[in-house]
Amino acid sequence: MAKALSAVFSPFHLPVVGLILLFGFSYLSFLPWDVKLYILLVVYTFTILLPTCLIRLYRRYQGWSRIELGIKERRVVPYVISILCYFTCYYLLSQNHASHFIGSIVVASLLIQVVCAIINLWWKISTHSAAIGGVTGALIAFAAIFNFNPVWWICLLLLLAGMVGTSRIILRQHTLEQVVAGYLIGIVCAFLAIVYV
DSSP states (O other), rough: HHHHHHHHHHHHHHHHHHHHHHHHHHHHGGGGGGHHHHHHHHHHIIIIIIIHHHHHHHHHHHHHHHHHHHSSSGGGGHHHHHHHHHHHHHHHHTTTTTOHHHHHHHHHHHHHHHHHHHHHHHHHOOHHHHHHHHHHHHHHHHHHHHTTOOHHHHHHHHHHHHHHHHHHHHHOOOOOHHHHHHHHHHHHHHHHHHHHH
């Protein structure tokens, strides 16, 4: 169960989840289907498909298991790979004049990745928790921008965050402190990126 939760709530899923929510619950739902599918395809390619494949290739090249890749010192290259992929995604979206809110979701994810990568140089932090924290921070930011009450959604996200954090602890990938710190960093980074970028 813990492995399944860790796989489903992978940090790479944050931008796609955010876009699906935007396309479903904001004025962006009026965009034509082909535009929404194109944007989702670009974001999926550069935030899930490419980083996952490249990191998996790197891990196999090194001969490491997933658990071995979780060691703090071995996470630097995967962070660099994902940051470059996210930056490329943002660049392509901006070149295609994507909506500010679409770009802000990718910027929020990119900021979370960069902050976690910097912290990881000294202390291992949970990017899974940072990702679900990012969804929470984005929800709070969009609730302020679009003026809606997010209480029930936040309750659901807190429950999911607890499950994801617990799964990372059960799998012995992180401590409670690393999980909580990741969640708080995700909230702050996503909120700031969406409100101020």
